[in-house]
Amino acid sequence: MFADIKKLFSYRELLISLTRKELKVKYRGSALGFFWSLLNPILTMLVYSFVFSIVLRAGIEQFAIFLICALLPFNFLSNSVNYGSGSIISNSNLVNKIYFPREILPLSVVLSNLVNFLFELAALFIVLAFMGYKFYLFLYILPLLIFIQFFLVVGMTLLVSALNVLFRDLQHLITIVMMVWFFGTPIIYPLSMVPEKFQPYIKFINPMTIYASYYRNIFYYVKYPENGGFPTVLETVTALGITILIFFIGYFVFKRLEPRFAEEI
C-alpha cells in the first residue's frame, strides 16, 4: 500500500493534469463556464422547495437552505460515483496503450468533483452571508469533514470503476443504488421526521446521514439551534468506521482487478 502511495505520488502531475482536463472539458464550450455547474443544484433546490414548502408544506423554515446544505455534499458523492464508474472503460485507449497507476483515472474524477464541490460551497457562503447565517461559527470542522467524506467518495468510486470493467451492466444498477441512497439520507427531509424505530438504521448503516447532519449543523442549524444538534460520538465513530471499511474494500477490489483492466477492455 505504501508502495502504491509512493507510485501515485510520483504520478501526481498526471493526476493534476487529468483533473484539470476533466474540469476544462466540462466548462469548455459554454460562455458561462463554471456557472453552469451551479445551475443544476439551484434548479434541484427550486423544484424541491416548491414541492416541500408550497405544495406539501413541510413546515421547515428556509427550506432551500436546509436542502442545499445536505444536497451539495451528496452531489459530490453521487456525481463522483456516476462519472467515475465509467472512468476506466471510457479511457480504454489510455489503459491499453500506456502504463500508469490506473487509480489516477477514478481519482481525477473525484478530484474534479471535489473542486466543483468547493466552488459550490464558496457560492453557498456568499448566499448564507447575505441571509445573515453565522456559518463561520463551526467552519473549523468543515475541512476535516470534507477530508473524511473524501475517503468515502474515493472508496465508492474505486469500487464501482473497477467492477464496471468486469460487469458492464453495473451502470444501471449504480443509478438505482444512488437514488435509494439519496432518499435514504436525510436530505429532503430532516432526520427527526423519520419514525423513531427506523432512525437507527439510517444513522448507523449510512455514513452519509451523519455527514449530512454535520454539514447541516454547520450551515443551517446555526440559525435554528433548537432544531439541530451534532451527531453523537458513537454515531460519528460508526460513520467513520464504515467509511474506512468502504475505502479499503474499494481500494483492495481495485488493486485486485487492476492487472486485468488492459485485457478486459
Added chain:
Amino acid sequence: MIIRKKEDNIKDSLRTREDIAVDVRSVSKKYRIYHEKVPSLKNTIIRGKRTTFEEFLALDDVSLTVRHGQTVGIIGPNGSGKSTLLKLMSGIIQPTRGEIIINGPMSALLELGAGFHPDLTGKENIYINAAILGMRKRDVDKKLDEIIAFSELEKFIDTPVKNYSSGMYMRLGFSVAIHVNPDILLVDEVLAVGDQAFQAKCYKVIYDFMKRGKTIIIVSHDLDTISDLCSSVAFLKDGRIQDKGKPLDIVSRYRAFVEEIEQKRIVEQQRAARRQIFKSVIEENRRIVSGEEISRLSNLSVDGQTLNRFGSGEAEITGIRIVDKSGEEIDYCKFGDSISINYDVLFKAQVEQPILGIRITDYRQNIIYGTNNRLQKVKSGTYRKGDRITVSFVFSVTLMGGEYSLSPAVGYNDAKTYCDWVNDMFSLNVIHNNAAEGVCDLSPKIRISKSRNG
C-alpha cells in the same frame, strides 16, 4: 511480475547485470477469450459464474535481454505476439509466467496522441499527453517551444485538436513523445508519421537518441528501417522467439518466411480458382462431337469459337493434378524438378486400346510439347464401362519460367476421333532464374577458347 529498479539500488548484481536495460525472463502470456461479447452482471448472477472462455497463449516462454545502448528490433507476422511483448515490457499487462526486469526510466510509444481530448487545444493537449507519458510540468514548460516547433503546428497550436487533420494529430503526438527523453524507449509501429520530410525528421530524432546511448526496442513491419536502425533483431512467430541475431541475417530469414507464406497463399488462391474454372467453364462447354475427323478437331474451333472440350464422351477425364517425386500435389515446380502429370479417366463404354495423350501449350497457344502412349510405345489395354484409370506422364522440367497450359485427351484407336479432349484443363507453373530466352532450357555448356591467328 514486473520489477522496476533504479540503477542506484542494484547492489547485489554483477557488473554484467548492470548494463542490462530490459531483461525478459522466460515470459509467457495467456489471454482469455470470452465467448460473451460484453461481460455483464446479469449473466454472472444467472449462471453463477462468469461466462466460458478459451485460453490463448500469446507468448510462450520468451526470453530476451537488451543491454543499455542497444537498439533491438522485433519482427514477425501479425499475431505473433510482438505487441503483447511490448505491452508486457511497458507494464500495461502482467505476464502469466516469468518476470521482466527494467533498469531505468522507460517510455512506451505504443500510440501517438494517447489521451488527446478533441475539445482541448493543441497546447493543452501537449501538457496532458506529456503528463501521461511521465513528463513533469516544468520540463514541458521548458520544452514547449521545441515541441511546437518540431510538430510544425505553430499556427494551429491554440486550435482544438478536433479540427486537426489526422496527420497533424499524429505529428503533435510524435512531437510530444520524442521530447519525453527516457533512457529506454519502446516504439510500436509509430514511425510512419506525416509526409516524407517529417518522417526524415523522425528518423533523425531516433538516430540522435541512439547516439546518446539510449536503449530502443522497436516493433515494425518496415524491414528496411529495422535493418537500418537495429543492432540486433528478434524474429517472433506464434508467440515464440524463432530466431535472434544480426539484423541482416534475421531480416532475410524473415523475408524468406514471408515469401513462403505469400507463395502458399497465392497457390491456394490459384487452386481454388482452377477448381472453379474446371467446374463451370469446362463442364458447360462440353460438346459431344462423335466421330469427327481429327483434321477438323485439331484446329480447335467450332463456329469461330474455341472449343474447350469435345469428344464422344465414352470415356471422361475426371481430374488432373501435378505431383512431385514424393507424390505430393504441387502447384508450381522449379526447373530441373522431376514431376508427374496425372489425370484420371472414367470409362462409360467399352474402349479398346485408347490413345492417352497430353499437350503442353504456352500462353500464346503455341504447342510446346505433346505426346501419347502410342508414340511412346506403351500399350494402353482394353477397358469396360465403369473402369477408372490414372495416366501419369513423368517429366524432368526443362522449361523456362512461366505458366503453361495442360490439355489431356483420350482418343480412339483410329487416332482420328476422340472420347474426351479438354483444352487448358490445368496450368503448370514453372519457376526459373530466367537467365536465358525462349521456352526451353537447353542448359548449354559454353566454352570459349582463343583461336590461333592465321
